[in-house]
Amino acid sequence: MTASVQAGETLDALIIGAGFTGLYQLWSLRKLGLKVQVLETAPDVGGTWYWNCYPGARTDSPSNIYQYWFSDDLLDEWNWNERYAGRAESHAYFRHVADRFELRKDIRFNTRVDAAHWDEATSRWNLRTQDGTTLSARFLITALGPLSAPLVPPFKGHETFKGQLVHTARWPREGIDLKGKRVGVIGTGATGIQVIQSIAAEVSHLTVFQRTANYAVPMHNKRYTDADRAAIRARYPETREAIWTTFVGFDEPSVPHAYFDLPPAERRATLEKLWADGSLKIWVAGFMEIFFDLAASQEISEFVREKIRARIHDSKVAAKLVPQDHGFGTRRVPLENGYFEIYNRDNVSLVDLHEAPIECFTPKGIRTSAGEIELDVIILATGFDAGTGGLTAIDIRGRDGVSLRQQWKSDVRTTMGLQIHGYPNLFTTSAPYAPAAAFCNAPTCLQHQVQWITDCIAYLGKHGRTVIEPSADTESAWLAHHDELAGATLVAKTRSWYTGGNIEGKPNRLLSYIGGVPAYREACEKVKEKDYEGFELA
Structure with missing residues (x-):
């Protein structure tokens, strides 16, 4: 109705x-x-x-x-x-x-x-x-x-592109058949990460255009059983109260210790435990110093960088994917599911837009300062x-x-x-x-x-x-x-x-x-x- x-x-x-x-x-x-x-x-x-x-x-x-x-x-x-x-x-x-x-x-x-x-x-x-x-x-x-x-940057010549151009926030309800196609994704924020990790295996070649390298945390998802749901439901009264008392409205309190009050071994152990949870806990319920203490931010950021580097085979690619210009948690931190391993695939290429900026769209694809890349589909994960x-x-x-x-x-x-x-x-x-x-x-x-x-x-x-x-x-x-x-x-x-x-x-x-x-x-x-x-x- x-x-x-x-x-x-x-x-x-x-x-x-x-x-x-x-x-x-x-x-x-x-x-x-x-x-x-x-x-x-x-x-x-x-x-x-x-x-x-x-x-x-x-x-x-x-x-x-x-x-x-x-x-x-x-x-x-x-x-x-x-x-x-x-x-x-x-x-x-x-x-x-x-x-x-x-x-x-x-x-x-x-x-x-x-x-x-x-x-x-x-x-x-x-x-x-x-x-x-x-x-x-x-x-x-x-x-x-x-x-x-949705934010659609004014890429010169975008109207001349003969393939399919789509913003993630206006994805066709009927979907897009990407199988066997040459696909470009512009943007590696939360949405870009989800798209990239989801389509890499089905396209003939995927070109990722990255302006800013981003941190991301592995998502440990699971299917719920009836027993899981019963346990979650039993905690609803407690959960309902908890969300109002935490810093960002989740049901997990922040780490109760200041970062530098703990000895190095305990700091590391705490970070490992937060990381292993497979959630945003390391960001929103971890050490609050990531938001205001530069020394703590640098240590925690390097911990996350280590985790990212370990998953990428090519050290040159890893250097581009590991953030260096900002601290962990100072930008939106998404969860991911095999995102960094995507760059180990032979059919995936990474274009660092600081090294080779986009000059214009062409009828066949995108031209950067390093040359033209032919594409069948361009996906704009360019945010809002x-x-x-x-x-x-x-x-x-x-x-x-x-x-x-x-x-x-x-x-x-x-x-x-x-x-x-x-x-x-x-x-x-x-x-x-x-x-x-x-x-x-x-x-x-x-x-x-x-x-x-x-x-x-x-x-x-x-x-x-x-x-x-x-x-x-x-x-x-x-x-x-x-x-x-x-x-x-x-x-x-x-x-x-x-x-x-x-x-x-x-x-x-x-x-x-x-x-x-x-x-x-x-x-x-x-x-x-x-x-x-x-x-x-x-």
Whole structure:
């Protein structure tokens, strides 16, 4: 069932996006008795797990924490098949949630929002969709995800390429037959790694174009038995509590010792144990010094480099694949499954773009400074305009017609990643300066943001208020706090999508709050406890 939207229809709330956040936000606001509608570009629910159907797409958060916690019945009835769910299983989960809670009747699919303008006279948001439909709502909630705006670099001559050109985030639903073809993959971030390790064995030749060498940790996946699922389910109450107390919203606490408080042998033993877990534990629940202590970062980074070198036969290739320009954990760390061994294959070539930069696309393939490489398929694993791209793709205008897109060109500002001064009744999720933008198990922080937004809207209704936005001073104070924490880290000094460094001209600032999930939740709860002090209500 798909929602029926009438031109000019007025609503209590509009939600943009039917992924993890949008579905829960819809459920939550319906529980308040509000008239709510979700607008979704795709023809189905799932967000990133609808779009990311490229080969090898898989979550690297364990399935026991990559899920909703609002329904015990849902927890009891859904059975995860693997420790790390593949794309198909994740998508099936969201389809199940949408059907079980009858959410589809309030979702309009195949609907792209072009514009959202605040109307000062009516204190409402007026939206226009690509098909010309107009809607009005008191509250606008964006549930777009931090990685929803694919980045396609302006490669010269790309339109002349006669083969197939595809971005991983827009992979054809019917798939692509790569068997026996010459394939090029541009990008070796998390997505590129998943694609490369998944297709190398079936293509005739694979050429990997690498700009930045990346660390990656071996994924130890497993199929769950009924006994595994029973054990996981028995721990759900404990897990539900644990995710709120850890630094990045996983269910594992960080190492309880400072790195240099341990003798070298114990440091090494601890790293070996973390590495052997086959998870992101060595990054998100290891020694926190990787984020701010250069000496510790150098030692831990060299430990990981040793692990990578040992898996690559050709020392010259290993030298290109082993990161030297940044410390472990200061950029996004993905899990991998045999990725580094791929470069031991005879049908795989690595192009270091620092040595041989791409000059242009040609009808037959890609020309680098070292010559032309003929290809049948080019896959762009070139990432996203993270944190901001989904919002700036929409013409959002607040008080006095001020454009968010134009404003953010010079200075990206939010208050706790939840609201923006000058844009009343606009609530954002996965936005800059909240942990959900990057430094959190997404479901943990997104569910917290949905709960905060829902409580805020309920508070307004209970107290006869209709409008809320943060004051300029409150926003500035949050940004100052954010910048102070970020400035003490190695992450903020490393060029990556975390800082907007992958987008030419984008303001350089760490996009995600790095103070940790407990500190962020405490700050948000204080706002509620003090009746939204620092916010302007009317």
